[in-house]
Amino acid sequence: MAVDRLRKLSAWVIVLLFFSVIAAPVQASAASSGKAGAARFERALGGGAVPEILKQYGGEYVLPLGQRLWVEEVFRRLVGAAERQDVEYTLTVLNSAELNAFALPGGYVFITRGLVNAIGRDEAKLAAVLGHEIAHIEEKHGMNAVLRQMGLTVLLEVGMLAVDFASADLLRLAGTTLLELISRGWGREAEFEADLVGQTLAVRAGFDGSGAVSLLDGVLNLDSEDLPMKVFRTHPDTQERRERLEANLASFWPPPAAVDDPQVLERLNGGRILAQAGRNDPRGRYIVSLQENGAGLHIFDLQLGESALWLEGASVRDFAWSPQGQYLAVTLDEVSGDAVWICDRWGHVKRQIDLGRRRASQLSWSPEGKQLALLISDSGSQGILVTYAEADALVPMAADLGVEYSTWLEDGLFIFTGDAWYCISPPPVVPVTVQNPVPQVLQRQRILSPTVIKEGSTIRLTRPSLTMP
């Protein structure tokens, strides 16, 4: 108790000391306060720290033309979906191999070239990173952290202080505080909030919200010893963040809507029993069939004219090719319960989903082959579980409807409850196309040596490749 009282007392002393420093300018020009003044202050505060950031991270880096236009287009879409109108967002790529990104008050977003290159051309992951940073600015995390550090938040909240945001003294003091805070981050709760707000922003801008989950999975898989990722040192527990982001994915799927269009209903009722759906390799190379004893999958490779056994020893119950033939999903009876595996098109297991006591049936791929719906039976009730081909995430839905059957068509995921059809439209994902593009400049490699690509048991020689400067 004594310690607590002492802490409270010392906090008030600091606040009062600080108040005495800035009280004079605050009271003298209270007229210049207000939202516009606060926005200008925020911009000036962040802008004041930009030179220091550039100095610390090797200055600005200019990405190659094609990559630059792509990154700028992702950023443009995210900014277009942002809510704050009083912020001018700018993106700077820093010349550092470190994997890092951060935001300063006033709309300054930074990402290192190391992180841009590590992300490659995965627009969902880039949108997750930039969305997270924009969210910090949307939610004023930096600004609030600085004010909190300076002890002003309480006074502002209770109306005891009308801050003169035009005060040079205040700006200088806040700037110093900001530089101290940047390396520590904006706080645990701010990071959690930026994750969810950023993910929502990305989905609103037409990106796949599962990119944030994949991004953090990549972080979790990194060897902790070669972590050049200062960004993650300032962030709270990655596993917890990942779980929150995965749970948040369900919020982007609208509730099931009853289907009453006669044409759609006719189509659905006419094609309900689709036992052969997904059984044929869309690329026509493999004939896949279940083994009689359920151990693995029997494959006949039409290209090689040979038979093979995939997933040897696994009790495969069912399988379905994705519409483009990129993936093969299988359900299995495991000792510990049911499981779903997603394999590449050569039978290599990419993901294993352990369902425990729940039983999975009716594998149904989305038309783009990015998502897989499973009918899940659990203690007498049946619901849908949607998972992603490229992200280790599960989204439960329609658990209370008593689902009997589900199928994925162009308009969305359709579920049948025994007496009615419902449709769930997934959040739209819009591919990035560069606005106002310029012609590419291609180069031909002088040495005509083929590239050797190994795809499962097949070796493919390509023609000499072009490079894009």
Next chain:
Amino acid sequence: MFPGKYQAVHAAALTVVLLALAASGVQAFIFSDPGSLYTAAIPDSWIYQAYHSTDQLAVFYGEGDWDLLYFEGLGKVADQSVRELAERSLALYGEPGGLSGFQLETPLLPVEVGGLQGLACAYTYQDERGNLLWEYRIFLLLPDGEGFSIALGSNGPWVKNNPPVLEEVLKKWQWTD
């Protein structure tokens, strides 16, 4: 004697055929793009590169190790004129992050492609190994506001002097209605 006489007649006939072929111009095949936007005559010695081509991009390799011909549909652009498109593109090529050592070798000059007025220029730049590359590029703005480009690249300045390959391509270029 008879077989020798027969051979001489045969050789003479073959010469006439070859001369006739030569007089008719470069042997070419008609390329129809997958996007149904144009057809063009491509000299036989230029090989279509299916692996590098898409619906918007058609790539051909010539006989020389550096010879490259490609057509690209850009989709909608915001430029109001072909000059705007060309100047914006060249400015981006010359900026940091664009082409290393970029240098404009000829000014933008008018050119006609299938009845459509475009602008063309030649420029040089260096690849990652420091090789000096030349490129002759035609910029076009289609009536529906889509950008289009024809480029001929190699390692020598011959690309800018209206080479036979480009003459052949442009002579028989047709836009699909």
